[in-house]
Amino acid sequence: MFKEKNLSPRQLALFTALVLSVPIGIGFFAFGGHSWREAIVSCVVICAGSYALILYIIQRFIYRKLKLIYKFIYQTKASKKQETYYKYILPQKSIDEVREDVEAWGKQKRREIELLKRNETFRKEFLQNLSHEFKTPVFAIQGYIETLLQGAMDEHEMAERFLKKAQRNVERLSHLIQDLDEISRLERGELKLHRSNFVIQDLVREVYESLSLLAEPMRITLQIKKGCEAPLNVWADQEKIRQVLINLVDNAVKYGRQNGNVTASLYNTDGQNILVEISDDGMGIPESALGRIFERFYRTPAGRGRDITGSGLGLAICKHIIEAHGHNIHVRSTEDVGTTIGFTLASREAERTRKP
Numbered sequence: 001m002f003k004e005k006n007l008s009p010r011q012l013a014l015f016t017a018l019v020l021s022v023p024i025g026i027g028f029f030a031f032g033g034h035s036w037r038e039a040i041v042s043c044v045v046i047c048a049g050s051y052a053l054i055l056y057i058i059q060r061f062i063y064r065k066l067k068l069i070y071k072f073i074y075q076t077k078a079s080k081k082q083e084t085y086y087k088y089i090l091p092q093k094s095i096d097e098v099r100e101d102v103e104a105w106g107k108q109k110r111r112e113i114e115l116l117k118r119n120e121t122f123r124k125e126f127l128q129n130l131s132h133e134f135k136t137p138v139f140a141i142q143g144y145i146e147t148l149l150q151g152a153m154d155e156h157e158m159a160e161r162f163l164k165k166a167q168r169n170v171e172r173l174s175h176l177i178q179d180l181d182e183i184s185r186l187e188r189g190e191l192k193l194h195r196s197n198f199v200i201q202d203l204v205r206e207v208y209e210s211l212s213l214l215a216e217p218m219r220i221t222l223q224i225k226k227g228c229e230a231p232l233n234v235w236a237d238q239e240k241i242r243q244v245l246i247n248l249v250d251n252a253v254k255y256g257r258q259n260g261n262v263t264a265s266l267y268n269t270d271g272q273n274i275l276v277e278i279s280d281d282g283m284g285i286p287e288s289a290l291g292r293i294f295e296r297f298y299r300t301p302a303g304r305g306r307d308i309t310g311s312g313l314g315l316a317i318c319k320h321i322i323e324a325h326g327h328n329i330h331v332r333s334t335e336d337v338g339t340t341i342g343f344t345l346a347s348r349e350a351e352r353t354r355k356p
Contacts, residue, residue, distance in 0.1 A: 013055035021047035134176070137169035144169075179313040183296065186320035193237040193324060197348045200234045200241075200276060204264045207245040215253050215262070222249070225265040232266055233348035234274050240321045241345070247314035248278040248341050255339070256282035265342075271349055273327075277342035285333035293331060294319040318343075 025043025029036050144166040153159045185191060201224060208222040215222055234241075252262040265277040285293060292298045297312035322329045322343045333339040 013051050016054050017047045017050035020050050137172045140169045141166045183313055183317055191324045197233050198238050199231045211249050219259045220253055220256050221261045223263050225263050228266045232274050234345040235348055236345045244318045244321050247318050252280035256280045273344045274347050275344050277340050279340040281338040284335040284337050
């Protein structure tokens with residue numbers, strides 16, 4: 001269907017020239033006393049002249065401005081290829097196509113601005129959280145040392161108690177720095193995986209055993225879900241997955257409830273992937289916070305209200321480790337019901353099928 005708005009400059013110039021010349025030619029024949037041959041000749045001459053003039057005006061005064069707009073959009077000095085584009089291809093575009101290009105550029109810029117705003121907000125929150133994480137143990141150490149210098153060193157029991165507290169805060173700082181260093185290496189892509197075949201249930205049991213003392217004060221039961229005991233072999237870096245499981249189980253215990261349960265569920269989903277989920281029946285996570293729990297230092301408002309130690313980097317590290325394996329980590333949660341965090345790993349069968 002004919003649409004004026006989709007005309008190229010040449011088509012627009014020709015259309016306008018015809019609109020001008022045809023009525024003039026008809027007028028020459030009907031009212032000027034000229035023959036039909038003379039009317040056709042005059043029509044052709046007027047059409048050709050109008051076409052050349054209109055095309056010149058469009059290219060000279062309109063598309064030269066559009067060329068500047070395109071150069072502004074790309075924000076680069078035009079290369080030979082771009083100059084060819086501006087000279088031969090751009091003049092063939094309709095005004096509507098140019099409008100679509102500019103609108104697309106505008107949408108892209110809006111997305112970039114929104115991303116920059118989110119990154120700026122994230123940067124401010126990150127610096128604020130980082131400052132808080134460092135400030136708490138540093139101020140505690142400073143207080144203990146000042147108390148000792150003011151005379152508490154003379155009291156042996158008090159001095160020993162303060163030094164032990166200062167030592168715990170130094171260890172907290174050390175762990176924080178180690179976690180920051182690790183997550184920096186993960187984000188730079190420097191993580192080297194040493195994959196091997198191992199039974200994921202055996203690794204879960206080892207993690208449970210290492211964290212059993214942490215669960216005892218709250219009488220939390222660490223268990224593997226019934227029906228998930230059959231051994232499942234995965235192809236992954238065992239020590240890195242151990243680190244992931246320790247972080248997830250540690251969080252499940254810290255944010256769990258008294259006399260609660262932490263349950264590991266393990267499934268062979270499709271013969272190629274093994275799904276691992278760690279669930280608790282604790283305080284849960286608000287829906288508004290689910291999209292942020294893998295951010296560095298992020299804690300939910302309810303989580304910040306608890307006296308819980310840690311660097312705040314555990315889930316961020318988990319996310320990077322699982323993504324380095326080529327898989328994803330996910331979360332499901334309901335407040336006062338509990339939280340489930342899961343991830344997938346390649347099965348041993350998947351690795352076998354990849355080998356020639």
